[in-house]
Amino acid sequence: MDINYYKEYATLERQHWWFKVRGKIISRLISASIQNKENKPLTILNIGAATGKTSELLSKFGTVTSLEYDQDCCNYANQQFNLTIIHGSILDLPFKDEEFDLVCAFDVIEHVEDDLSGVHEMKRVCKRDGQIVLTVPAYMFLWSHHDVVNHHFRRYTLKSLKDLVKKSDLLTVRATFFNTILFIPIAIFRLLSKMIPDKIIRKGAGSDATLHTYDGLISRILYRIFSWELSMLKLFNLPFGVSIFISLSKNNS
Numbered sequence: 724m725d726i727n728y729y730k731e732y733a734t735l736e737r738q739h740w741w742f743k744v745r746g747k748i749i750s751r752l753i754s755a756s757i758q759n760k761e762n763k764p765l766t767i768l769n770i771g772a773a774t775g776k777t778s779e780l781l782s783k784f785g786t787v788t789s790l791e792y793d794q795d796c797c798n799y800a801n802q803q804f805n806l807t808i809i810h811g812s813i814l815d816l817p818f819k820d821e822e823f824d825l826v827c828a829f830d831v832i833e834h835v836e837d838d839l840s841g842v843h844e845m846k847r848v849c850k851r852d853g854q855i856v857l858t859v860p861a862y863m864f865l866w867s868h869h870d871v872v873n874h875h876f877r878r879y880t881l882k883s884l885k886d887l888v889k890k891s892d893l894l895t896v897r898a899t900f901f902n903t904i905l906f907i908p909i910a911i912f913r914l915l916s917k918m919i920p921d922k923i924i925r926k927g928a929g930s931d932a933t934l935h936t937y938d939g940l941i942s943r944i945l946y947r948i949f950s951w952e953l954s955m956l957k958l959f960n961l962p963f964g965v966s967i968f969i970s971l972s973k974n975n976s
Contacts, residue, residue: 729774729799736776738938740946744953746780748901749829749858749968751953753784756897756970757825757854765824768848770813771831774800778808781827788823790816813841816848824853830966833859833875842891846973854896855971859884861900861964867913884967893971899956900964904948909965
């Protein structure tokens with residue numbers, strides 16, 4: 724893939740309003756759900772690390788091992804950001820059984836045709852008292868060019884995601900939607916965009932994230948609106964949204 728794609732994505736991960744708030748939400752939800760009574764540094768596996776921003780986010784919780792399927796992306800991130808991202812697949816994780824306290828895959832399993840095998844592998848490398856964290860895109864009716872350009876196989880409902888993890892005998896610790904406040908305008912845009920040629924409304928890699936500048940007035944407003952969910956998620960789970968967060972534990976009974 725063109726190196727310009729990785730450069731664009733690296734900038735998006737670090738500067739775009741959606742990625743900034745998403746990172747804060749994920750960090751807050753992990754802090755609230757991980758079972759770490761001794762407050763010791765965790766051993767963490769970050770699957771689908773891309774250009775490394777999520778690994779930087781997870782480093783506050785312990786030592787992070789990063790894995791990325793795209794070899795060119797690994798090379799770019801390792802050279803550009805002085806990271807150590809391992810090339811590998813969620814379907815065949817190059818780690819021993821029960822190696823990590825926390826196993827994460829942020830917006831990864833929708834890229835895998837056999838998502839159940841991916842969840843099985845995450846369970847395998849997670850310690851008996853560890854946790855697994857997933858985020859996924861929600862609702863197939865929101866399917867758009869954004870999903871096509873990002874090589875998605877599916878989007879999920881909360882029920883379909885819970886059904887998937889149950890097949891691996893995993894227990895849900897917390898499950899909630901997020902990106903809820905902006906759900907209606909995003910849904911309207913996604914539905915209308917199917918009737919508009921992509922080249923008219925999209926640039927660069929073609930994902931939704933390229934539709935706004937990083938530091939314009941609209942982006943600052945959207946950042947503030949999306950950030951309200953940080954307070955909401957302290958109090959309750961959100962009933963719908965563009966994305967889903969789920970944290971899981973092993974069934975050790």
